[in-house]
Amino acid sequence: MASSSRTATRPKTVALAGNPNTGKSTLFNTLTGFRQRVGNYPGVTVEKRTGFLRGTQADTSIQLIDLPGAYSLGAQGADEGIVMDVLLGQRDPLPAPDVIVCVVDAANLGRNLFLATQVLEIGQPVVVALTMTDLAESTGLRIDVAALRERLGVAVVPVVATKNIGVDSLREAIQQAVDAPPTDRCPSFPDCVCAELDGLQASLASQPDGGGRDISRVEALQTLLEPGGYHESRVIKRCGRGLANELAERRQRIASAGESIAEVEARVRYAWIDSIIQRVVTQVKPPKPSKSQRVDRFLTHRVIGLAFFLLLMGMCFQSIYAWAGPVMNAIDGIFVALGGWLGELIPTGPLQSLMVNGVVAGVGAIFVFLPQILILFLFITILEDCGYMARSAFLLDRWMGLFGLGGKSFIPLLSSFACAIPGIMATRTIENRRDRFVTILIAPLMSCSARLPVYVLLIAAFVPSTPLLGGLVNMQAITLLAMYLVGVVVAIAIALVVKATILKGPPQSFLMELPTYKWPRPSTVLYRVYEQGREFCITAGTIIFAVALIVWALGYYPHPASIAQDHDARRAEAAEIYEANNLTQEEYRQRLNQIDRDESGTYLRQSLLGRAGRWIEPVVAPLGWDWRIGTAAIAAFPAREVVLATMGTIYNLGDETHERSAGLREKLQAATWPDGRPVFNLAVALSIMVFFALSCQCGSTLAVIRRETNSWRWPIATFVYMTTLGYVGALVTYQVVIRFV
Amino acid sequence: MSGSDDESAEAKSDRSPEPTPGTTVHEGRCRLRSLRISEVAVVAGVEATQVAAKRLADMGFTPGVRVEMLRPGRPCLVRLNGTCMGVGARYQKSILLTIVETRAERDERRSSTPLRE
Numbered sequence: 015m016a017s018s019s020r021t022a023t024r025p026k027t028v029a030l031a032g033n034p035n036t037g038k039s040t041l042f043n044t045l046t047g048f049r050q051r052v053g054n055y056p057g058v059t060v061e062k063r064t065g066f067l068r069g070t071q072a073d074t075s076i077q078l079i080d081l082p083g084a085y086s087l088g089a090q091g092a093d094e095g096i097v098m099d100v101l102l103g104q105r106d107p108l109p110a111p112d113v114i115v116c117v118v119d120a121a122n123l124g125r126n127l128f129l130a131t132q133v134l135e136i137g138q139p140v141v142v143a144l145t146m147t148d149l150a151e152s153t154g155l156r157i158d159v160a161a162l163r164e165r166l167g168v169a170v171v172p173v174v175a176t177k178n179i180g181v182d183s184l185r186e187a188i189q190q191a192v193d194a195p196p197t198d199r200c201p202s203f204p205d206c207v208c209a210e211l212d213g214l215q216a217s218l219a220s221q222p223d224g225g226g227r228d229i230s231r232v233e234a235l236q237t238l239l240e241p242g243g244y245h246e247s248r249v250i251k252r253c254g255r256g257l258a259n260e261l262a263e264r265r266q267r268i269a270s271a272g273e274s275i276a277e278v279e280a281r282v283r284y285a286w287i288d289s290i291i292q293r294v295v296t297q298v299k300p301p302k303p304s305k306s307q308r309v310d311r312f313l314t315h316r317v318i319g320l321a322f323f324l325l326l327m328g329m330c331f332q333s334i335y336a337w338a339g340p341v342m343n344a345i346d347g348i349f350v351a352l353g354g355w356l357g358e359l360i361p362t363g364p365l366q367s368l369m370v371n372g373v374v375a376g377v378g379a380i381f382v383f384l385p386q387i388l389i390l391f392l393f394i395t396i397l398e399d400c401g402y403m404a405r406s407a408f409l410l411d412r413w414m415g416l417f418g419l420g421g422k423s424f425i426p427l428l429s430s431f432a433c434a435i436p437g438i439m440a441t442r443t444i445e446n447r448r449d450r451f452v453t454i455l456i457a458p459l460m461s462c463s464a465r466l467p468v469y470v471l472l473i474a475a476f477v478p479s480t481p482l483l484g485g486l487v488n489m490q491a492i493t494l495l496a497m498y499l500v501g502v503v504v505a506i507a508i509a510l511v512v513k514a515t516i517l518k519g520p521p522q523s524f525l526m527e528l529p530t531y532k533w534p535r536p537s538t539v540l541y542r543v544y545e546q547g548r549e550f551c552i553t554a555g556t557i558i559f560a561v562a563l564i565v566w567a568l569g570y571y572p573h574p575a576s577i578a579q580d581h582d583a584r585r586a587e588a589a590e591i592y593e594a595n596n597l598t599q600e601e602y603r604q605r606l607n608q609i610d611r612d613e614s615g616t617y618l619r620q621s622l623l624g625r626a627g628r629w630i631e632p633v634v635a636p637l638g639w640d641w642r643i644g645t646a647a648i649a650a651f652p653a654r655e656v657v658l659a660t661m662g663t664i665y666n667l668g669d670e671t672h673e674r675s676a677g678l679r680e681k682l683q684a685a686t687w688p689d690g691r692p693v694f695n696l697a698v699a700l701s702i703m704v705f706f707a708l709s710c711q712c713g714s715t716l717a718v719i720r721r722e723t724n725s726w727r728w729p730i731a732t733f734v735y736m737t738t739l740g741y742v743g744a745l746v747t748y749q750v751v752i753r754f755v
Numbered sequence: 756m757s758g759s760d761d762e763s764a765e766a767k768s769d770r771s772p773e774p775t776p777g778t779t780v781h782e783g784r785c786r787l788r789s790l791r792i793s794e795v796a797v798v799a800g801v802e803a804t805q806v807a808a809k810r811l812a813d814m815g816f817t818p819g820v821r822v823e824m825l826r827p828g829r830p831c832l833v834r835l836n837g838t839c840m841g842v843g844a845r846y847q848k849s850i851l852l853t854i855v856e857t858r859a860e861r862d863e864r865r866s867s868t869p870l871r872e
Contacts, residue, residue, distance in 0.1 A: 085813055088809060274808075277812050280809075408832070408841040411830050412829050525843060527841075
């Protein structure tokens, strides 16, 4: 479209900034109509959320960026610094925003304006979106929007995103803001600080490197006032170590002038903000405790609050198992049927085996867990959206502190007892990078539901059900509990060790706003759940697909024809006997089935996988394992769910075995070493269970860790440390127990 | 982590009118951790590392700001500028306050004129 010199310039990129819990995301959803893309900024673990403005033809070319919520542009790490980086256009490929929409919560105007004043100083056109005005009114506050507009010098648009009020005005304001001159209303800093800022800007502009880039005043301020902070480190990296000395000298001069580096910005800004509030905000009704505060009287109570939380978690897990169960069976059925259909369709050979046993079985094993994962996502999203997550972090911070973690780690870790994948994705709420990484590292140690079949089978087969404590509990139940505890205890140890060594750093004390409770909006929640589910399917799906192919190939090749010939001979023999009427039809069918199973077993035993199992036999012998257990353990690495099917196949039981199948249990009990000793006993069973408790046998988990940490280091480290732990744990368990039993 | 006995003794000594040996809290002042429920105080200053001090300041704990204790403990719950905030033990030790009114005084004031915030 040709533009004449009189056509107003159109904004191309708009960024949304604001405090957490201001309804910024809801506003973003409304503005983009849920057409969003989620990605990652390189080197940073917070998500990058962009979309296009929904609306008129003119609107839809505008790209919207939803920035992570922040209380200040100051930053201690890249995850926090990303906000200012994007606003200043320092994050390729995102261009500098033409307009910045600052989302301000009317009920908390004081603190919200802190970030707003920083954003105003950037010098770009700003529009203030005033949210939660209904909430402010209900507590008796009245805000004079016109006065606020005049005081800030920018457009102020009251918005209630949930009810779609004010959104059109906001769109208009964004369009108009591009041409408006930037505001000149700013808090003024003391002379000593201004002098140093001017000097710093001049000094950086004259640097040969960086092309004499004009450093923004906001960036200069944060560099100066946060020694050791993120912005300082970036500027020093650009301009060399000489700058560090210069900064130290400037800070010294400010301190000598009687100003505190840490306090001066807050003091100056809040003083300016207070003067605005005096003029703009009136309390027309006496403030009474809002509904939110009255609810909090119970929910943050040390005892009642904690009891409520435990009850809530109990309900959550109960529903997962109650609702997910039937759906999981249905999905399982679908995949089995799909496998059967493909089996009919494709002639016998590698392709058929690949599709049925590789792809369908492998991918099916993961999707069976999708209902559980989705329900968990649903609970976590609802809790977060309504504001309860912050209360749970508040209640648990004290206890989690004993393990070197914070309150926000609890729900991700608890979720991992059902499945580590939603648990790890839930760690996004943990702002402290160190705490987040430690939580991600130990989440797979929480015994997830995929380990349960292994425990159930082995306990039923090898742990006596002797009653203890006068019949109150029995040994089998205690053993099951012990397996869960093994994971927890080891996780605590790892957390303490990692926090004392690799991820060492000053513990971050709790400092969190408890946002007002609000009803979660169904559209937001469901969209979030869908988004996370989709992400899981793509991330996990691709890896599992790849790994399932590899494991299938290892279990299929070589595929010598001699085995088929031998078994065909047996089939022919059985057919003869049937023809001669010495077998009933039922017996004939059973015999054929058995021959099929024997054939699969033989193939597996001399496949690459089987040979690998025998090759590592000396390595697993100290664990009390024989090569068949070793083979099954290797096959279980991409997805531990397949271990029972693999064991079933190795023992010629076919691969439809499950934990309650008597056949597998009996076979295990009867299995012997070449010299006749039984393979399985209590010690071996325990060592297998401990191995499964402590190893990471889940490709999906590793894939999600890779996505959340945005690097390969962490999933590899997780895999290595957990496998080592599993081996050592199984070794110790076997060697100790065998001496007593 | 110091035992609870030590902590409550320290907290008590924070409030003593005469500075006790070992503390540097001046008369009339206390630290956040020894503020009792419903008491209102005004921030006098922050004693912490620069990183922690800036974080607290940016969140609103600047001199002159009113703080009301809603639920003491670790972490504690306070009202600051109209927002409820959870504050952890380490920060509680760092925030210095001047007590403005005790619970009794506050109830008396509330029953009279409506508040202009």
